[in-house]
Amino acid sequence: MGWAPTTGGTSPSSRKRRTPASPDCGYCIPACPFGVLERREGQAEQPATNGVAQKCTLCYDRLKIGYEPACAQACPTKSIQFGPREELHQRAARRLEQLHDEGRDEARLYLADGSDNGIGGAGAFFLLLDRPSAYRLPENPVVPTRRLKEMWGAAGAAAGLLLAGLVVAALGAGKK
Numbered sequence: 001m002g003w004a005p006t007t008g009g010t011s012p013s014s015r016k017r018r019t020p021a022s023p024d025c026g027y028c029i030p031a032c033p034f035g036v037l038e039r040r041e042g043q044a045e046q047p048a049t050n051g052v053a054q055k056c057t058l059c060y061d062r063l064k065i066g067y068e069p070a071c072a073q074a075c076p077t078k079s080i081q082f083g084p085r086e087e088l089h090q091r092a093a094r095r096l097e098q099l100h101d102e103g104r105d106e107a108r109l110y111l112a113d114g115s116d117n118g119i120g121g122a123g124a125f126f127l128l129l130d131r132p133s134a135y136r137l138p139e140n141p142v143v144p145t146r147r148l149k150e151m152w153g154a155a156g157a158a159a160g161l162l163l164a165g166l167v168v169a170a171l172g173a174g175k176k
């Protein structure tokens with residue numbers, strides 16, 4: 001199954017990744033390759049969700065009983081669509097062709113190729129009318145864990161420099 005906002009798809013909720021259950025640890029905030037998650041603050045009328053990073057659950061409770069996600073059902077222009085991935089791909093390809101025929105040359109599909117694409121594949125894809133950056137979406141999203149090697153390398157180099165500095169300082173102090 002897939003889920004595809006088909007025109008723009010830029011609402012924050014439509015870009016949030018689904019998580020069936022969240023422990024509210026907040027790790028998802030720095031880990032989100034799209035930079036869209038943040039803690040919900042200052043909702044006095046809803047104190048239970050204060051400080052919580054809320055995410056799209058893909059309406060898991062509705063899917064379990066055979067309904068489509070609420071946003072797909074409620075969207076008046078049917079810009080958000082839900083269904084079998086292949087079917088959505090075919091529909092999106094037809095719409096894209098139509099847009100190109102109308103001279104909307106910048107229109108493109110985003111995250112639709114099904115490849116690993118830096119985030120291990122996506123459950124949703126988008127038909128954008130412009131470059132992803134026009135919607136403040138990364139051109140090539142990458143999950144931070146893919147950069148762990150490079151991050152640990154930089155941390156190791158910094159630790160090495162610090163240690164070398166300490167040794168030099170200790171040797172300098174010993175000569176006095």
Ligand code: SF4
Pocket residue numbers: 013014055056057058059069070071072
């Ligand atoms: S209505 Fe459901 S599927 Fe749509 S954004 Fe909200 S939680 Fe996700």
